[in-house]
Amino acid sequence: MVVGICIGETSLTEVTFISNQMPKVGEYVTMEYDGKLVLGMIENLIRGNDALNVDINDFKAIQKISRIGVEDNYIRGKVKILGDVNDDLKLPRTPVVPGTEIKLADASILKEIFKVKHPIKLGSLVNQSDVDVNVDANPILSRHLAILAMTGAGKSNTVSVLIDQLLGYNIPIFVFDMHGEYKDAEFPNGDVNVIKPKINPKYMNFYEIKKLVNIGGNSFIQERHFRRAFKQAKKMISDGVAHTNNFLQIIYDILEMDSREEGSDKQIVDVMNKIDDSMDKYSNLFDNNAGNILSSIKKAQANVLDLSQVDESVANVLVSHILRNSLQRSKDAAHNGDKDKLLDNSVFFILEEAHILAPNKRDSDSKRWIQRIAREGRKFGLGLCLVSQSPKTVDHDALSQMNNMIILRLVEPEDQRHVQSASESLSQDLINQLPSLNVGEAIVLGLMTRVPTLVKIDKFKGRRHGDDMDIVSHFIRSIEKEEEELKKAEKDILDMGYDY
Known part of the structure; x- marks a missing residue:
């Protein structure tokens, strides 16, 4: 299906097109020229009318033109070049020929692109629900990940889906759970191992x-x-x-x-x-009878450190202690040349509320060790996932080391600028899409995927806490309960023979 024709000057990275029908931002398209089949993504769309330009200030004139000039509307868009489908998505060496037709990419091509060695299924394409989006597990574990979103955009559901998929590979996951969302969770692919926030x-x-x-x-x-x-x-x-x-x-x-x-x-x-x-x-941090926290980490389980009952200073100590000891243990194994032990010590750390544990404008021990793991962890089998609903307050150094990102809806311009400055692969056109994402929709990019992607994240099939409280229903039920108790008391009084 043809969605447009290339116009004007083209480059190796993007082309402009004119269309007679409205495609969708995020849709994948193909362009065939010079013996190549090049894949692209629609990143920008504009609808306009030359007759109805912004220089006309007469309302009645605009009204008349709009009645007779509807057919003069045009649709102009921009496509980001992603690579040659037949050459392992390598960027072409020659730009698209002006006049080349732009077609919607076949589902068969996209399904092939999202085939990876160790798939983590995040969801499906926003614009093509029949195409599953799989990302590669290894780059997530070795090159780190950031999951960023405003409150209520689907961040916790995304984290839960990721955890469950990783458990399917028996990966030892360690969650610094700031709000107790995961301590009672149920994952289809593995159990939860709750760890007390105590240090011997x-x-x-x-x-x-x-x-x-x-x-x-x-x-x-x-x-x-x-x-x-x-x-x-x-x-x-x-x-x-x-x-x-x-x-x-x-x-x-x-x-x-x-x-x-x-x-x-x-x-x-x-x-x-x-x-x-x-x-x-x-005073509540120490326990002389507690074991080594690292020795209590179990494979194929979500190891959850419940930090919901401790204050920020204690959480800071626990995070820095665990990350420091984990890095030292892995370095010792590497120094001894024991590759199997080094891999056995691998852990994927998920840090909820990363803006608290790694603040952007304030020093802390947890921040320093998060930075160390972000810089050195991949050499020692230690992965890191920073999760935050306030990206602008997450340490820029740590965030820039996250080579993969799942970005859900972000409205605040400062959040957007901070994320873009930390990710070289996040274009301004993609940034512009962040406010318009629906709940559960995300831009996925980085080494874990071959192409930037707009994804509808799957609904987590297990159970977890942390959803918004239904305050209204609670108080409706409480009034109903009070009325029922009052009626029961009145009935008991009447049954006893008393009268009002």
Whole structure:
């Protein structure tokens, strides 16, 4: 089916066309010239009328012209060149010949394009529901992914579909679940392994604890006192003689005893004050009986760290601790030349609320380790997925390392600019489509797919929490319940022989 004809000057990357019927943005088209069959995507459409131009200011004149000049309407569009269908989608070396017909791409061609080695089925084409959209699992796991959308656009459903598809390959997935959406989820392809947000201090190093207590790098005397107490506290835990699960409290008590013996050394008191300030924040973080979080990760399961009941400071510590230890463990395996162990240690980390854990304009330990995993993780089998409804507040450095993106509806211009600056493959024309996407529709691009794609994401077939609350129905039911109870009470009174 012919949808247009190329006009004007063409280039190796795009062509302009005129059509006598309205195609759809996001539709794939083909152009045949110079012995090539070139695939393209319609990225821009304009409908106009030369007679009804913006220079006419007379309303009655416009009214008359519009009655007689409807047939003068034209449709002009722009096609982005994606590659030669017969040459592995390599970009052609010669531009399209003006006058070339533009045809809708056959479904058979598109189905072949979306055939990949390890398919992850996200959904189907927005404009051709009979064509499934499969992306390749390996580039997602090794080159990272960002899932970005405004609130209510279908972000959580997309994450759930992705998790379920990855579970079909027995991939160990680790979700930093900020709102408890996934702890009770049910995935058709695997179980959920809920991990408590607790750290056994014996798995934390001195510098992690020192940072919690806010002992600066130049506080050498304070650091010496704290190190001595830290070592003693760790020994007490190992020997099973610790009197509390609060690791900071143990250190505090040791320093308090030292203070008495050394005549209230000011530096010791200063350290105690810093510990005292930190204890309110981190009192519920430690558990001397907890295992190593990394050893509790299970293959073929969605490992969910439930962070819904902890504050941001504790979440920051947990994220940085887990990512740091995971990277170190994988580096040790790589250093020892144990490729099988390195692959066994592979994990795909999904970070919900990435704008909290990796803020754009504020430093945090979790942000630094997210950046490290984003830059180095692919060499050590560690994948990363950043999920956010506020892209503009996600760290630009980390976001720019996401070589794959699933972008649902985004309306705010600042969000759009931030995402575009982090993705070299996101054109302005595609950015312009983001506000018009319906719920569950997304632009998919990156190394996981051979071509940029407009996708209708599948509806997740399992069960999860996190949907919007039906507040109106709740209060309607509550009033109905109150009225029923009142009628029952009146009936009970009448049955007892009393009268109003």
